[in-house]
Amino acid sequence: MPDSWIYNPSVELLSRDELDKIKLQRLKEVIHRVYNNNQFYRKKMKEKGLKPEDIKTLEDIKKLPYTTKEELRENMPFGFLVTEYQNVVEVHATSGTTGEPIFMYYTIKDIENWSEIMARSLAAAGLTKRDVLQITPSFSLFTGGFGFFYGARRIGATIIPTGPGFSKRQIYTMIKLGTTMLAGIANYAIRLAEVAFEMGVDPARDTRVRKGVFGAEMWSDSLRKKIEEIWNMETFDIYGMAELYGPGAAIDCQYHNGLHVWEDHFIVEVVDPKTGEPVDVEEKGELVFTTLTKDAMPLIRYRTRDISRILDENKCQCGRTHTKIDRIQGRTDDMFIINGVNIYPQAIENVLMQSKLVGNEYQIVISKRPSGDILTIVVETSKKLSEAEKMMLSKDLEKQLREVILVTPRVEVVDPGTLPRFDGKAKRVVIKSEE
Numbered sequence: 001m002p003d004s005w006i007y008n009p010s011v012e013l014l015s016r017d018e019l020d021k022i023k024l025q026r027l028k029e030v031i032h033r034v035y036n037n038n039q040f041y042r043k044k045m046k047e048k049g050l051k052p053e054d055i056k057t058l059e060d061i062k063k064l065p066y067t068t069k070e071e072l073r074e075n076m077p078f079g080f081l082v083t084e085y086q087n088v089v090e091v092h093a094t095s096g097t098t099g100e101p102i103f104m105y106y107t108i109k110d111i112e113n114w115s116e117i118m119a120r121s122l123a124a125a126g127l128t129k130r131d132v133l134q135i136t137p138s139f140s141l142f143t144g145g146f147g148f149f150y151g152a153r154r155i156g157a158t159i160i161p162t163g164p165g166f167s168k169r170q171i172y173t174m175i176k177l178g179t180t181m182l183a184g185i186a187n188y189a190i191r192l193a194e195v196a197f198e199m200g201v202d203p204a205r206d207t208r209v210r211k212g213v214f215g216a217e218m219w220s221d222s223l224r225k226k227i228e229e230i231w232n233m234e235t236f237d238i239y240g241m242a243e244l245y246g247p248g249a250a251i252d253c254q255y256h257n258g259l260h261v262w263e264d265h266f267i268v269e270v271v272d273p274k275t276g277e278p279v280d281v282e283e284k285g286e287l288v289f290t291t292l293t294k295d296a297m298p299l300i301r302y303r304t305r306d307i308s309r310i311l312d313e314n315k316c317q318c319g320r321t322h323t324k325i326d327r328i329q330g331r332t333d334d335m336f337i338i339n340g341v342n343i344y345p346q347a348i349e350n351v352l353m354q355s356k357l358v359g360n361e362y363q364i365v366i367s368k369r370p371s372g373d374i375l376t377i378v379v380e381t382s383k384k385l386s387e388a389e390k391m392m393l394s395k396d397l398e399k400q401l402r403e404v405i406l407v408t409p410r411v412e413v414v415d416p417g418t419l420p421r422f423d424g425k426a427k428r429v430v431i432k433s434e435e
């Protein structure tokens with residue numbers, strides 16, 4: 001078995017024509033299903049004067065109305081269910097940090113489909129039955145843990161379902177059981193490495209972990225490089241969300257130039273986040289997903305709030321034909337505005353992580369003031385620096401950041417270990433209001 005392999009060649013290598021045929025067939029089916037079984041969709045389609053029969057080509061998807069996260073929330077708990085509740089075998093929820101949880105429902109068929117796309121994704125990352133996979137996302141209402149579990153179970157790898165936290169024990173377990181692949185959030189790989197070094201363990205030298213699959217929050221190319229160096233591992237960027245089963249909607253293959261979207265399960269579009277107008281291939285915008293196979297809770301033209309673009313490429317070097325999206329550039333709701341300029345946190349992270357003197361932790365503080373907002377970036381150093389060195393680093397970063405984000409931030413340099421640590425998603429942006 002090669003390092004990376006194709007789990008389901010009969011689907012992953014389909015010609016464009018064959019793939020489009022399946023997509024159109026499934027799109028028509030799902031539109032009929034939601035129109036006939038769901039009040040919300042029927043009402044929205046009627047408002048646009050649409051009947052299921054109006055969807056004749058893949059292009060016709062553009063006629064359909066969008067679905068938003070607010071609409072999901074407003075119609076909780078059962079407004080989007082397209083089957084009887086007794087057919088639901090599992091429930092998850094979105095990991096939204098604001099508001100009430102939004103529940104997602106899964107029938108047996110949904111779990112099968114999710115397992116399939118996760119198996120394809122993990123195989124693309126090189127997981128085989130000889131591997132030992134340590135799963136650090138939680139096994140809970142959130143989809144992370146279960147998604148990896150279902151995919152790895154299909155492949156027959158050895159699964160270590162640690163879930164998050166207890167970092168020392170994670171390191172102990174990984175050494176004793178010979179973990180070869182780590183699954184989780186990119187920031188947690190950094191946190192684990194920190195704990196390992198505290199224990200006198202060098203992740204690159206003393207563990208067998210050589211591959212990592214990370215997702216759930218955006219991570220810059222610089223952070224990626226850092227993780228790969230510390231662990232001596234190859235990393236894979238997995239994309240997904242509870243609305244799209246969970247993780248596994250897309251992943252990069254061993255060539256690492258874009259994430260393959262499993263097109264027999266999803267139609268992906270990119271639209272202007274402000275106007276909702278579709279944008280051209282290669283152009284950046286908000287990802288919009290239509291689920292083609294979701295059984296309990298299909299979503300039509302769902303606005304993900306994630307910023308990326310569709311790459312203009314027919315066939316990847318790996319042989320897969322499924323279209324690729326770029327790595328996530330940020331979220332429409334992560335974006336913040338300082339004095340009229342749009343800023344994505346990822347752009348800041350990218351600059352910070354390029355400096356060898358910058359540690360792994362940083363915080364973006366936005367102070368709202370009537371006289372104009374102030375952007376402060378608090379940066380931990382990788383080792384203890386003198387006051388003079390800190391001053392130089394601060395000036396240097398301020399200059400570099402200004403060139404990228406077009407706003408002059410204040411950079412505050414602090415000693416290693418000053419900022420809070422997170423076992424889950426990191427809280428990087430802090431907004432303060434001043435009178």
Ligand SMILES: [Zn+2]
Binds near residue numbers: 255316320
């Ligand atoms: Zn590929």
